[in-house]
Amino acid sequence: NFLKVHLCSYTRVIPSLPFSESSVFLPGVSASGMGLRLSQKFVFLLFLSGLVTLCFGALFFLPDSVRLKRIFLSKNENPAVTVGSDNELSKKVPGDPEHLRAGLKGGEGANVKLKVSRKPSVTHGARTVERSVGSRAQDERSPARAQEPAARDERVTSAAHNGERASAYSYEAFKKCLLKPALGKNKGTPSDSETLQRREKVKEMMKFAWDNYKRYAWGQNELRPLTRNGHIGNMFGGLRGASIVDSLDTLYIMGLMEEYEEAKEWVQNNLNLISNGEASLFEVNIRYVGGLLSAYYLTGAEIFKQKVVELGEKLLPAFNTPTGIPRGVINLGSGTSWSWGWASAGSSILAEFGTLHLEFLHLSQLSGNPLFTEKVMNIRKLLNKIEKPHGLYPNFLSPVSGNWVQHHVSIGGLGDSFYEYLIKSYLMSDKTDQEAKKMYYSAMEAIETNLVQKSPGGLTYVAEWRGGILDHKMGHLACFSGGMIGIGADDGPTEQRQHYLDLAAEITHTCHESYSPTKLGPEAFRFDAGAEATATRLSDRYYILRPEVIESYMYMWRLTHDPKYREWGWEAVEALEKHCRVDAGFSGIRDVYASTVSHDNMQQSFFLSETLKYLYLLFSDDDLLPLEDWVFNTEAHPLPVIRKTCLFESNFVL
Numbered sequence: 041n042f043l044k045v046h047l048c049s050y051t052r053v054i055p056s057l058p059f060s061e062s063s064v065f066l067p068g069v070s071a072s073g074m075g076l077r078l079s080q081k082f083v084f085l086l087f088l089s090g091l092v093t094l095c096f097g098a099l100f101f102l103p104d105s106v107r108l109k110r111i112f113l114s115k116n117e118n119p120a121v122t123v124g125s126d127n128e129l130s131k132k133v134p135g136d137p138e139h140l141r142a143g144l145k146g147g148e149g150a151n152v153k154l155k156v157s158r159k160p161s162v163t164h165g166a167r168t169v170e171r172s173v174g175s176r177a178q179d180e181r182s183p184a185r186a187q188e189p190a191a192r193d194e195r196v197t198s199a200a201h202n203g204e205r206a207s208a209y210s211y212e213a214f215k216k217c218l219l220k221p222a223l224g225k226n227k228g229t230p231s232d233s234e235t236l237q238r239r240e241k242v243k244e245m246m247k248f249a250w251d252n253y254k255r256y257a258w259g260q261n262e263l264r265p266l267t268r269n270g271h272i273g274n275m276f277g278g279l280r281g282a283s284i285v286d287s288l289d290t291l292y293i294m295g296l297m298e299e300y301e302e303a304k305e306w307v308q309n310n311l312n313l314i315s316n317g318e319a320s321l322f323e324v325n326i327r328y329v330g331g332l333l334s335a336y337y338l339t340g341a342e343i344f345k346q347k348v349v350e351l352g353e354k355l356l357p358a359f360n361t362p363t364g365i366p367r368g369v370i371n372l373g374s375g376t377s378w379s380w381g382w383a384s385a386g387s388s389i390l391a392e393f394g395t396l397h398l399e400f401l402h403l404s405q406l407s408g409n410p411l412f413t414e415k416v417m418n419i420r421k422l423l424n425k426i427e428k429p430h431g432l433y434p435n436f437l438s439p440v441s442g443n444w445v446q447h448h449v450s451i452g453g454l455g456d457s458f459y460e461y462l463i464k465s466y467l468m469s470d471k472t473d474q475e476a477k478k479m480y481y482s483a484m485e486a487i488e489t490n491l492v493q494k495s496p497g498g499l500t501y502v503a504e505w506r507g508g509i510l511d512h513k514m515g516h517l518a519c520f521s522g523g524m525i526g527i528g529a530d531d532g533p534t535e536q537r538q539h540y541l542d543l544a545a546e547i548t549h550t551c552h553e554s555y556s557p558t559k560l561g562p563e564a565f566r567f568d569a570g571a572e573a574t575a576t577r578l579s580d581r582y583y584i585l586r587p588e589v590i591e592s593y594m595y596m597w598r599l600t601h602d603p604k605y606r607e608w609g610w611e612a613v614e615a616l617e618k619h620c621r622v623d624a625g626f627s628g629i630r631d632v633y634a635s636t637v638s639h640d641n642m643q644q645s646f647f648l649s650e651t652l653k654y655l656y657l658l659f660s661d662d663d664l665l666p667l668e669d670w671v672f673n674t675e676a677h678p679l680p681v682i683r684k685t686c687l688f689e690s691n692f693v694l
């Protein structure tokens with residue numbers, strides 16, 4: 041700091057002053073050129089150039105947020121990367137669940153990471169995300185920088201070019217390649233009356249959540265049900281209507297057609313993609329890109345295709361890094377991108393850059409632009425090649441050097457959906473993507489060897505790994521892994537198939553155990569010091585309407601038809617009604633163990649896109665979005681299996 045303040049103020053003053061005045065800085069020497077001897081002049085010049093060099097060098101040590109650094113060093117030129125320490129991540133500030141949001145499956149409770157923790161948006165917190173994004177928002181608006189990335193790849197934004205290609209895509213051909221009708225024979229209506237009633241209840245919950253959003257927060261990102269107003273936040277780079285885009289497919293699947301039409305009309309007339317805000321690449325991808333893609337594939341409405349291709353192009357500059365590993369935050373207007381302030385040494389997050397593959401393959405498919413696929417294949421290539429400690433994938437990677445920055449491994453926050461997208465890439469490729477398959481099963485083997493544990497009480501759980509030391513906790517986010525391991529079971533090595541299905545069932549059971557006594561689960565729960573799937577810290581006790589446990593029930597039901605999964609799902613419905621339903625919507629709660637409920641005043645958009653959708657599917661017949669034809673992205677947006685040969689032939693037929 042001394043260098044920064046003092047040396048830099050010298051460089052600012054000296055060039056603008058006549059020499060006589062700069063003598064202030066070199067006492068005892070007359071600075072007028074006339075009064076100096078040659079050797080003095082030489083020493084003075086040497087001193088001056090030393091100062092300039094030092095000042096410039098000092099810029100590299102300034103935090104990213106300092107304006108001076110932004111002026112001299114463009115973000116995309118990448119700061120030097122050094123190996124970060126765990127301390128950086130372990131600093132927490134007390135979280136206020138009222139503002140906590142939940143991006144990435146990636147969180148550690150209501151504690152928000154100080155440096156804009158999200159594990160934050162990732163894990164818990166929009167609040168952290170908002171902070172980091174917000175703080176940059178003010179000084180990020182230099183027009184010079186705004187032009188920067190556009191010129192980098194002429195294939196990125198040629199709207200006319202993509203428009204042409206996009207219109208060449210044949211929706212009819214795509215439909216012919218589905219094995220079964222998307223909505224089943226009878227929209228998945230179950231034959232037994234109890235299940236039907238339960239399904240109707242879930243539909244009513246969706247309508248209630250939607251109506252209140254519409255009434256109090258229409259066009260904003262999420263509803264605040266206690267204060268009856270809207271929330272915008274900073275995660276989506278100035279985009280609006282997150283709850284609308286996230287709900288399109290749920291409304292359609294549930295047959296809430298009037299509501300679906302309202303949503304579609306809003307997208308048509310009001311979804312403005314010309315925004316100049318800073319967005320989480322991950323969140324925009326899973327919610328907006330995923331939501332628009334599945335709305336298109338389910339309905340064939342051209343508007344969704346147009347919007348999603350346009351939005352996809354805005355995300356491409358995030359990949360302009362030395363390795364092609366995208367940074368976490370991007371300004372949707374200028375294309376400038378940077379890493380989260382809380383991420384160690386400017387690193388990118390595994391679950392963020394590893395959760396783009398499904399959507400980007402579909403963007404190429406719809407637009408005819410191969411660039412989307414190239415970007416994610418490049419990530420794949422790097423991850424495949426890099427050395428992995430014990431076969432594990434750490435959560436932090438430098439987009440500059442392509443090396444791991446920290447050895448923290450987790451199937452929950454910060455890691456989670458990377459693994460999910462490996463197996464789903466394989467399934468979505470009609471089981472042709474052998475590379476994804478291999479990476480998934482090797483990763484699973486390493487996870488089983490190093491992370492999977494049995495508690496003294498007999499519960500199976502997946503611990504976290506910090507440089508070889510186990511942290512005996514699981515986040516709510518990690519509970520999606522029951523479903524993931526379940527859907528991957530059948531394609532594993534023959535002798536392992538039953539084992540994987542059993543493991544999936546055991547993890548789902550453990551997560552169900554964590555749902556007590558309110559029948560809603562905490563953000564994180566532990567298995568040490570006598571704890572058996574319970575939150576031991578007050579700050580881990582919140583529940584923000586997350587879907588992961590219910591998601592696993594849904595998959596396990598489809599895979600086994602064991603009635604307990606429907607019973608557990610129904611328990612969750614009753615608990616949501618009892619503890620989370622308020623007069624104007626659904627709200628997260630601050631403490632799942634408290635006898636008196638305290639609400640956080642946030643109806644997360646993923647409650648509509650995921651939690652309620654998975655519950656509805658749980659109480660539907662399996663032919664509603666059959667798993668042979670559809671994979672769900674990490675925000676529960678269904679994307680169709682790509683059957684290349686069939687599509688090719690069908691296009692010819694047309």
Ligand code: DMJ
Pocket residue numbers: 142143144145146326457517586587588646650674675
């Ligand atoms: C959702 O946005 C997605 O499921 C994401 O992968 C993780 N976090 C939330 C839900 O908890």
